[in-house]
Amino acid sequence: MEEILQQITALRQDNLEIKNELKTLKEKYESNEKKWQLEKNVLETRIKQLEDDKEREEKRKKKNNIIISGIKTNEENVEETVKNFFLEELNVEPAIEKPILIGKQKNKKLILIKFLNFTEKLNIMKKKKTIQDRQVFINNDLTVQERKIQKVIRDIAKEEKNKGKVVKVLYNKIIINNDVYVWNKKTEAVELKN
Structure with missing residues (x-):
């Protein structure tokens, strides 16, 4: 009988030790979970900040750009076509870099135009309402x-x-x-x- 009591006491002691170990592990887990949550929040904030910085940089690069759609042209005469369009439709000769054809559709290509300064772009954007051909559209070059x-x-x-x-x-x-x-x-x- 005494032996059984000793075994019960030993089991209770083991059980108490296991409970204490579990409590310690639970506290460590909760502590680590809080740390991980803080780290996650810091990383999410940093990622958002980097995305915002990237967006600002992309906006800055596109500030002087426009996209024209609806003008029929090909790669050989795109610059001449754009200059003629500005002169005939908007009565302006803006200072631009070489226009770039973008897009995959054969007759519906977009033309990216980079102006040398923002004033030139603004002038075009103000005058775009006077375009006679309603199939031609001039828009800002936007970020994704x-x-x-x-x-x-x-x-x-x-x-x-x-x-x-x-x-x-x-x-x-x-x-x-x-x-x-x-x-x-x-x-x-x-x-x-x-």
């Missing part, structure tokens, strides 16, 4: 993120136009029946401006 945002805004505009509303699409905003909606970067949605 900006293109995604503008697509969301254009989709909303199309939906609202189909409802019979008066809609105007601008950069990162949309005007619907004189109400201005702007893109909110945090919520990644269009919201009514106060």
Whole structure:
């Protein structure tokens, strides 16, 4: 009988030691989990910061650029075609770098134009409303993120136009029946401006 009591006491002691070990392991795990969560938060913040820096740099590089679509041309005469277009349609001769054809479709290629200064680009963007050919479009050269945002805004505009509303699409905003909606970067949605 005494032997059984000793075994029970030993088992209780072992059980207590196991409980203490488990408690210690649990505390270590919780401590490590907190550290990992902090590290994860720091890394997520750093990644977001790097993405924002990359986006800013890309915007800076594209600041003086436009994209023209709807002009029929080929690789041999793209520069001449662009210069003639600016002269005939907009009555300007801007200082530009060599235009670049981009895109894969044969007759629907886009033309990337880099202006030597921002004033030249601004002048073209102001005059683009006077273009007679409604199949030619001049747009800012946007970053990937900006293109995604503008697509969301254009989709909303199309939906609202189909409802019979008066809609105007601008950069990162949309005007619907004189109400201005702007893109909110945090919520990644269009919201009514106060």
